[in-house]
Amino acid sequence: MKIVVKVGTSTLAHATGRLNIRRVAELVTVLSDLKNAGHQLILVSSGAIGMGVGKLNLPGRPADMPTKQAAAAVGQCELMYTYDKLFSEYHHTVAQLLLTREDVDFPGRRQNFENAMERLLELNALPIVNENDAVATDEVGVSTTIGENDTLSAIVARCVGADLLVLLSDIDGLYTADPRKDPDAALIPEVREITPELTALAGSPGSALGTGGMATKLKAAELVMACGCDMVIANGQRPELLYGIAAGEPIGTRFVGRREDR
Numbered sequence: 001m002k003i004v005v006k007v008g009t010s011t012l013a014h015a016t017g018r019l020n021i022r023r024v025a026e027l028v029t030v031l032s033d034l035k036n037a038g039h040q041l042i043l044v045s046s047g048a049i050g051m052g053v054g055k056l057n058l059p060g061r062p063a064d065m066p067t068k069q070a071a072a073a074v075g076q077c078e079l080m081y082t083y084d085k086l087f088s089e090y091h092h093t094v095a096q097l098l099l100t101r102e103d104v105d106f107p108g109r110r111q112n113f114e115n116a117m118e119r120l121l122e123l124n125a126l127p128i129v130n131e132n133d134a135v136a137t138d139e140v141g142v143s144t145t146i147g148e149n150d151t152l153s154a155i156v157a158r159c160v161g162a163d164l165l166v167l168l169s170d171i172d173g174l175y176t177a178d179p180r181k182d183p184d185a186a187l188i189p190e191v192r193e194i195t196p197e198l199t200a201l202a203g204s205p206g207s208a209l210g211t212g213g214m215a216t217k218l219k220a221a222e223l224v225m226a227c228g229c230d231m232v233i234a235n236g237q238r239p240e241l242l243y244g245i246a247a248g249e250p251i252g253t254r255f256v257g258r259r260e261d262r
């Protein structure tokens, strides 16, 4: 299978913004193993800004654009250094791809991206994608950013024709209510259609270091389901869940892609 895995900042970093070393090591082990088992893997990794905040000892996620850009430039290096080091232990070669909205909005440029991805996968490399936060900034009236990696990972999944997109988040899946507030909230194991009722369930962004939230995850699901790709939301605290998810086991919330055989 061709699998796109998206990890959020809350999975990769401690609340301090510093790298969660054990978590990243576990994630790299599982991804390497799945690759050894024959799957093609693409990682969409957040964490550039969060890690830059930690490395530059900033008091929190920057509010102004130039500091955010600077944090991303510093943090992206740290992120790739870490992935390169850890994946090398399992003899896997990583590749960095940093995108802006324009790279995927214009057909010619999107084709360039798709060509690079296809060739990297043929060469058995492991592409690691993030938004190019050091230069992707919105000016008034011009939207050049994607803004968060739920949407970015769905765009990537579509471009590469993935079979499965896994969003590793700080929550077990989609719930009937906010599980942090409502003890009766129940996990929804499977979704076959994004209804207005489901959209209404999606709350607002949760953590201090990342962006996104349930609303962007449902939007991502809609994007990939239309292409016959499944999407699973699962808890990134346990990267080993990826084994079961790749095997089709009921873990987290699975959004079933629209295919004729279903």
Ligand code: GLU
Residues within 6 Å of the ligand: 008, 009, 045, 046, 047, 048, 049, 050, 130, 131, 133, 147, 148, 149, 150, 209, 210, 211, 212
């Ligand atoms: N591109 C951002 C980063 O690397 C993350 C976006 C997101 O959290 O979805 O920090």
